[in-house]
Amino acid sequence: MPQLAQLIGTSPAMTAIRNTVEKVADSAASVLITGPSGSGKDVVAQLLHQRSRRAAQPFIALNCAAVAPDLLESEMFGHEAGAFTGAIKARAGRFEAANGGTLFLDEVGDMPAAMQAKLLRALETRVVERVGGMLPIHVDVRLVAATSVDLHAAIDRGLFRSDLLYRLDVIRIEMPPLAERPEDIPALIEHFDIALGGPPVRFSPAALAVLMAEPWPGNVRELKNFIERAKAHHPDEIINSQALPTLMRARHRSAGGVPEPGVDLSSAAPLHPDTMPMPLMDSPIDLRQLLADLEQAYIRAALAASGGTISRCARLLGLQRTTLIEKMRRMQIDIGRA
Template structure:
């Protein structure tokens, strides 16, 4: 079924031109000669997009925009304005218009703007549908995206949130592991209990045991009174152990006992305290490699990873970038700002080593430094522009850093990604890489690549 577009314009000749061009592009088109008629047709048709002239007798485009947004906030509105009236169009975008086009405009500009608006609307509605399925928790609404990769994360959260099983979140830095942990807590029966987050890498090793499990008065120099640890503070709720892979080896047996017995003994104490907690941990390290190197206990890993959940990097869900850009602009109070087509294309090609956190930092910087309501390629940092343009000349697939990259590491990453894309089906992964299956098995053995534990 083709999207329906409603055109509202008092200029009959312009209406006919717009109608012809959009029908030629495959859209269903309805027209109205005034704001009043347009709103009546809007109620009857529920179109996916409204295109309205700004200057019309009676009800003008700003009034049309306001009424459409009151009736259907998700429906995008594109404003048509005369050349030289851009300030009026920017004001309309502050009031919720998706974009504007100035007269005279060409067919390509019209088609690009319409396609962009409809695509973003489709992603927004899918994103809302997925979140509604998760009961609309406030913490979950901060997770923005409607890609297939992120939908898998939504599905796991929905299934396991209400259990007390330990969850181990893996993924690169900046992919939103704490956000998922908070979503798991918010959807659980423990939602009214505390959520306590601990960054295991940020606390000095000699203080970590006391921070986690508490201490008694006189346990060490400076312990002037009893102090509860993070585990005691999380009682009846959820504790989130971020960067758990950094936990010192000598402290891991005590954490294992807490997970097994749900009891904790403060430093300097001799009496166990029983706990009622749910543990969610996260790491951006290769825990299995740490186990093979003797830096992480295998039995602790299995206690933490009852439910393993991998968060995809941003480069594996590039279709979410337009939604994220709109979300961060809105978050920082700049709903009227838009990214032009060329800038958006570059941002969708960039590898985003810092993931969503890097993207938000970029948006915040661009909003501070911008000189207009449109972000162009020239506004983007050289690092991003040159990386994308340079990699486009060198390769359509690989973005190699200028200071070089180990070939073996690159080959290992390619093999792992092929296996992940095919759900660890070795035959399908070998076909994806266009190599014999025995060659794939040799590479897996060479780089110690094993399927994730169930």
């Protein structure tokens, strides 16, 4: 029996997504899940299936970006023997495999234009034809698609069909980046710790506060990889904030980061956990208040380092400019040059 998907976290964003899943799971309408890479779009797709009346039927996934363009039609619709070089025998496609259940098309925004037209026809007619075949095959499939790209911008560039977007975007679920729901990080750490097995990973309150203030550009996937690395290097130990730079070095090196045009970050004072006001303690703390204080301290430090320029400050913090402005308004920090 497949493991049940779980949406980890009690933040307002995750609570709203969980409620939406419960409301629309039994609908036959297509669902479009948007959000940055690594934010958990695949988990939402699985949960939609598992909460639906189709749960006993197949859940079939296809990553459109991971299949060569000339093979995508065969993967999606199947092929008959001899349809092309290497097609030794007939093979059902993902639509047929998902009949009665759910088909999850990940990274649908990377689908070639020719395939977009064929997918649109399949969705409208509920009929597919194998490559090299002549017989129509009727399918009963609930389609869930996901993308990490802006499909409206792709339409403007002529890379995506607007009629396909309207067909996919009947119900939309937007996954937030992890940086916008830091209060969920402790629960995610516990979840990954248990799922990965082995000796438990434990963080001091100060280290946990640092992790909650990190931008996590790779989102939940990156946090999982970090926890796996932490468990390997510090099995059954309490990891303090001084140990974090070494564990995070690989992430910062791989994340790279491209400065905004016209913004020179080379002279900005670095933001480092040791410069921030964090209590190093082993006694119980009010984690929510600690996070709020830490977040405000980081924003003020970044504003000072960036000379009060909002876009530059947002880049230092790994936030969207609009997200930073909203946080500053909520904290009553002078927006100044926003």
